[in-house]
Amino acid sequence: MPKGDSRYSFWILKKTTKFLSYIMITLKYSKLLYLIICFLGNVITPCYSENSLVLKYQHPATNFGEALPIGNGRLGAMVYGDVFKEKLSINDDTFWSGEPKNWNNPKAKDVLPQIRKALGKGEHQLADQLAKQMQGPYNQSYQPLANIDIAFEENGTPTEYVRELDLNRAIAKVSYKIGDVTYKRSYFSSFPNQVIVLRLEADKPGALNFNMGISGKHQRKVFINDNLIEAYGKAPKHVDPNYLNTENPVVYDNLDEGKGMNYTACLQIAETDGKIIPFKDKLQIKNATSTTIYFAARTSFNGFDKSPSVQGANCKKRTYDDLEKLEGITYNALLDTHISDYQTLFNRLDFSLGEEEDNRYIEMYFDSFKKGENNYLPVLAFQMGRYLAISGSRPHSQALNLQGIWNENIRPLWSSNYTVNINTQMNYWPILPTNLFECNEPLLDLIQEVSQTGKETARINYGCNGWVAHHNIDLWRQSAPVGNYEGEPCWANFSGGGTWLTMHLWEHYLYTQDKVFLQERAYPILKGAVEFLVDWLQKDVEGFYVPPYAVSTEANFITPNGxxxxxxxxxAEDIALNGELFLNFIATCDTLGIRDALYYKTKDLLQHTRPYWIDPEGKIQEWMEIGLDRPKGYNKNHLSHLIGFHPGRHLIAQNNPDYIQAVKRTLELFEPGPSSGGWNLAWKISFWARMRNAGKSYEFIRRSMERLSPNLLSGGTNFQIDANMGYVAGVCEMLAQSHNLNEQGLMxxxxxxxxxxxxxxGHIYGLRIRGGFEIDMEWKDAKITKLVIKNDRHQGNPSIEIVMNGKRFVKQIPYQSKTMII
Structure with a gap:
């Protein structure tokens, strides 16, 4: 291996570590040498080679499923890479249709007892009709912001074309030759500087000639000012969901000062050795060798509870402020800052399945994986998920929606909103285990904000204290049921979205051990969610706390009469979600030393939560009424009755082997068909991993790889980011699990x-597990050959039980230590 290869230092480290290990054995595990090894392990960190983790292509993108995503959490772009007509489709994560509105339904609390009465009589059809009366308006849709259009004037046939996305540095690139001139383009979206940067180059002086402009589906005005193009636009004041067939689904306010989100976007020539010529609504650049371009954009979004048209931020001023901050900064300085910021997150985790990256084009990896010849595609897909998380979810950005931050449609699939009956949650399952704590912040912010709007929904709709959220959330934090009085209750009237989201609060604490977060941010939200259930649930004749009604997310049953x-x-979904919340709230109180009336009430609620049922087929019963089950052949996507098995632990905590067998039977009977969604396949990886069934988990790894588009986004033009993120979470679940406690209460x-x-x-370095620990692990012939556990967050000297290589033992992992296990 040549010294110039960046893997060389890590190869030396491995050889040195092995040599020192032999000496350690000879000297009976000298503490000094052990510390030397730990020191070397900290100083020389594993890194990827310069060519690794690069998605390479031999042709431009022709559709969304081939374009390459870049992003800084807020500003995202899809890069197409056409030789003569380049396009970048741009999104800002705050650019949504609509404004804050009154979505609550005061009539709902009068309907609630009628539903309970109908169900008491077995009148399910009447209950469904009444449930629709409790609904409210649909929420709003995530919107495309603008396009950057660049037309190149070169003539001739391009050769040596390469388009690539470098996951190691978060840069998209295009290169090709025309005649004897080589052209190169580089694109990145900078988090520190909050702009998208484009760099265009030719290797012959004066060979670069192009014109550029801004276009967009919502664009209204364009101005040219010397070296800058300024565009202004406005989002619709209302957009119907894509699944509704309505006469006027997209509604604009014709007045510039009317309702709807405003935006300003600027495209600036920051540096060029060519001549800049304004031409209509574009800028022409003549006879350049290199040109650096900045794209800056801001919307009038000023908070989820403020009108963007009346109380909105000054988007023009904020856009120009972003550009002014770049004055005097060179392209190389911007690039170095961008890479440093990105790699601070990305380089925390290194994953390999023993395959050497050999710089092939992406279609070759698909082909070799399909033939069983190469495992590099699963590694690429794993790190692609982490790349998307860093690119789409950063502090102070919005949370990842259904499409992350990348959407080109005015009426995107499912409004590209936050679907909190699994999809939003799945987006964030891999964030903590893959060492990206900062990327969790936008989700925590969303939960905080919807807990505020959810207080009014709980009070107005149901006459309850606390807070509640339902099936869909948008930028305006709609917390009430959607459906517009006609949606199927199995999705529109699902009231457990907020309860499910609270699981992420306790998980954040388990991974970070941040008691300040637990006390100041998590506890008040968990408390509010419990307060809602205290009022929502009532004791039935059997002594169990039950809801007025319940649904199982996006699933219908059939009654014995058809x-x-x-x-x-x-x-069972309600039992699982409520049980998770009760367990987590009690654990939070125990951690914080809180013993108040709500604490003891929650223990009572947990004690009197109905046990799970096992139905005649041996599976977990989905609805707690005898005779109710899904129709044969009905959709098998949602497995909400298994939430207590994954991602939760409430069902596992019952310590009932019959329940585990029933989960297994449920998974067998709900085997997804060929048309199943990518997120469904991803969820199955984790389910079977918790069953310790490697073969089934890998089956869904394989099926997940088959759904990937050439750009590694799942679903292509029907992209949903949840499948990408759920896949990563599933791999983590296959490699390490930390959700259980032993009889002594040790993790x-x-x-x-x-x-x-x-x-x-293979190996994985930097994988996080609950308890505040980080692990470095290598395995060969399916046996762990190296294991180091780092405790950088759990104060004290905690002990944990470790299960590996067929053995089970307890080990103490002192705070601020790096403990070599093997």
Missing amino acids: YQGSCAKES VIELLPALPKEWPS
Whole structure:
């Protein structure tokens, strides 16, 4: 291996570590040498080679499923890379249709007892009809912002074309030759500087000639000012969901000062050795060798509870402020700052399945994986998920929506909103285990904000204290049921969205051990969610706390008399979600030393939560009424009745082997068909990993890879980011699990619980587990050969139970230590 290869230092480290290990054995594990090894392990960190983790292509993108995503959390772009007509489609994560509105329904609390009464009589059809009366308006849609259009004047046939996305540095590139001139383009979206940067170059003086402009579906005005193009636009004041067939689905306010989100976008020639010529609404650049271009944009968004048209921020001033901050900064300085910022996050985790990256084009990796010849595609997809997280979710940005931050449609699939009956949650499952704590902040902000709007929904709709959120949330933090009085209750009237989101608060604490966060941010929100359930649930004749009605997310049952419906007395999903909340709130109080009336009430609620049922087929019963089940052949996407098995632990905590067997049976009977959604396949990876069934987990790894588009986004033009993120979470679950406690209350870390035979050797460095620990692990022939556990967050000297290589033992991992286990 040549010294110039950046893997060389890590190769030397491995050889040195192995040599020192032999000496350690000879000297009976000298503490001094152990400290030397730990020191070397900290100083020389693993890194990827210069050519690794690069998605390479031999042709431009022709559609969204081939374009390359870049982003800084707020500003995202899809880069197409055409030789003569380049296009970057741009998004700003605050550019949505609509404004804050009154979505609550005061009539709902009068309907609620009628639903309970109908269900008491077995009148499910009446209950469904009444549930629709409790709904409110649909929420709003995430919008495309603008396009950057660049037309190049070169003539001739391009050769040596390469388009690539460098995951190691978060840069998209294009290069090609025309005649004897080589042209290069580089694109990145800078988080520190909050702009998108374009660099265009030719290797012959004066060979670069092009014109550029800004266009957009919502654009209204364009101005040219010397070296800058300024565009202004306005989002619709209302957009119907894409699944509605309406006469006027997109509604604009014709007045510039009317309702709707405003934006300003600027495209600035920051540096060029060519001549700049304004031409109509474009800028021409003649006879340049290199040109640096900045794209800056801001919207009038000023908070989820403020009108962007009346109380909005000054988007023009904020856009120009972003550009002014760049004055005097060179392109290389911007690039270095961008790479440094990105790699601070990305380089925390290194994953390999023993395959050497050989600089192939992406289609070759798809082909070799399909043939079983190469495992590099799963590694690329894993790190692509982490790349998307860093590019789409950063402090002070919005949370990842259904499409992350990348959307080109005015009426995107499912409004590209926050679907909180699994999709938003799945987006954030891998964030903590893959060492990206900062990327969790936008989700925590969303939960905080919807807990505020949800207080009014709880009070007005249901007469309850606390807060509640339902099926969909948008930028304006709509917390009430959607459906517009006609939506199927199985999705529109789902009231557990907020309860499910609170799981992420306790998980954030488990991974970070941040008691300040737990006390100041998590506890008040958890408390509000419990307060809602205290009022929402009532004791039935059997002594269990039950809801007025329940649904199982996006699933209908069929009654013995043939009615297909949604609303039932209780569902296993409710049992799981409520149980998770009660467990997490009690654990939070225990951690913070809180012993008040709500604490003891929550313990009572947990004690009197109905046990899970096992139905005649041996699976977990979905609705807690005898005779209710999904129709045969009905959709098998949502497995909400298994939430207590994954991502939760409430079902596992019952310590009932019959429940685990029933989960297994449910998974077998709900085997997804060929048309199943990518997020469904991803969820199955984690389910089977918790079952320790490596073969089934790998089956869904394979099926997930088959759904990837050439740009590694799942679903292509029907892209939903949840599948990408759920896949990453599933791989983490296959490699390490930390959700269990043993009989003494110690956390159990199980390593390689679902390692498939296709992955006999590999390593993962920087994987986080609950308890505040980080692990570095290597394995060969399916046996762990190296394990180091770092405790940089859990104060004191905690002990954990480790399960690995067929053995089970307890080990103390002192705070601020790096403990070599093997």
